[in-house]
């Protein structure tokens with residue numbers, strides 16, 4: 001246990017329930033935090049903003065006691081600490097939804113919740129029936145529709161996020177910290193989470209909310225604190241600040257790239273005729289060379305299933321697919337890759353990458369699977385060059401993938417699948433967790449790929465994103481395509497309207 005620092009009164013460290021002062025965190029040559037002061041008040045939502053790698057998750061890990069700061073102080077209630085242990089954070093009423101969720105995969109939803117909320121015991125034994133009942137009540141109270149006895153590893157990305165949220169809500173916390181909780185959540189669940197945040201604030205809980213979505217800041221937050229390169233740029237009242245001002249605080253003087261006009265699509269490349277299977281029901285559509293086609297819908301609407309069928313992750317039970325005029329029936333992702341179709345899954349950590357390996361290996365794994373022999377050194381040089389191009393920070397292929405910030409991990413995964421350029425790119429949530437600047441850089445890269453002839457199948461739950469980059473959008477309901485929108489007809493409002501139409 002870390003003992004409280006003596007001789008410091010609460011007064012010297014801000015008035016709120018929680019405050020940090022002079023917080024420094026260094027990883028070798030990287031200064032993730034360079035002396036940050038911040039106060040968090042009861043009954044307020046504080047948005048914590050900043051570019052990928054700005055230091056947000058590091059600050060949160062320090063509060064959770066899983067990362068030790070290099071210098072600085074943390075005040076919780078009346079006690080001041082040089083560093084926290086996870087136990088101290090817990091007993092002082094701090095709860096977390098981490099960016100990587102931190103769930104115990106092989107355990108059930110109920111066990112994961114109990115792990116944080118405490119186990120029910122009867123005669124010294126864990127009372128499982130009671131435990132599951134409690135988890136069920138909690139899930140019902142927060143309107144989360146998941147069976148508490150399901151092992152976490154069987155859940156989809158969005159459900160995992162909800163379990164992490166429920167777990168944080170399971171305790172009567174004084175401070176709840178969310179690190180990009182909506183990055184993997186579909187619209188309906190996002191609304192549930194917003195309601196939960198409103199309820200917490202009304203109940204006097206202090207909420208820290210990390211996000212790259214500025215619309216969430218105005219919807220949820222009272223104040224916003226912006227980090228840049230490990231320094232606090234400033235703290236502002238959201239009601240008095242425009243979105244433009246926030247962007248300026250986040251990116252500094254850097255200019256954001258404009259997304260250029262899409263290329264004119266030419267020629268059909270992929271055709272689906274009456275395809276059924278894996279959640280898609282009698283789907284017919286065509287994907288043209290050089291276009292970005294967005295498939296949109298609510299959870300279970302079938303659009304993601306189509307992406308998976310095309311990528312060889314699921315197999316169609318009937319119907320036919322043709323790629324470049326030839327019969328296309330991939331049974332595995334390898335089959336699809338051999339035919340020139342690559343798939344970037346939305347759940348980066350579960351499916352897209354190998355966190356314990358270094359970044360360079362993560363990058364070149366695609367080549368390895370394709371059995372293209374290259375020496376380790378050559379691989380690293382090639383990976384380094386691509387990382388430079390994609391602004392991966394650090395651009396060093398030797399660092400462990402897990403040590404990259406969330407947005408930089410996303411860049412590595414995307415760079416991997418887009419180098420060399422595939423004929424068909426199935427991209428699921430390609431900008432989940434990336435900052436505003438990186439987002440426009442990724443849009444530019446997708447548009448570039450399309451201009452050079454790649455057909456992009458975009459699966460995105462971000463309607464604004466679809467409106468910015470898609471040439472066409474097809475809205476799915478109940479397993480089938482219902483409406484097609486041409487570029488000029490695609491707006492976020494129209495997409496929402498069509499998704500929810502009866």
Ligand SMILES: Nc1ncnc2c1ncn2[C@@H]1O[C@H](COP(=O)(O)OP(=O)(O)OP(=O)(O)O)[C@@H](O)[C@H]1O
Pocket residue numbers: 027030031032050051052053054055056057058059099393394402403404405406407408433435
């Ligand atoms: N364990 C670690 N070892 C080495 N460097 C690290 C480690 N953890 C974080 N870093 C570095 O510290 C910096 C801050 O990372 P952090 O994860 O806090 O960023 P972030 O603001 O959460 O970004 P994002 O929006 O991408 O999630 C980055 O440069 C990152 O590479």
Ligand SMILES: [Mg+2]
Pocket residue numbers: 056057058099179405406407
């Ligand atoms: Mg982060």
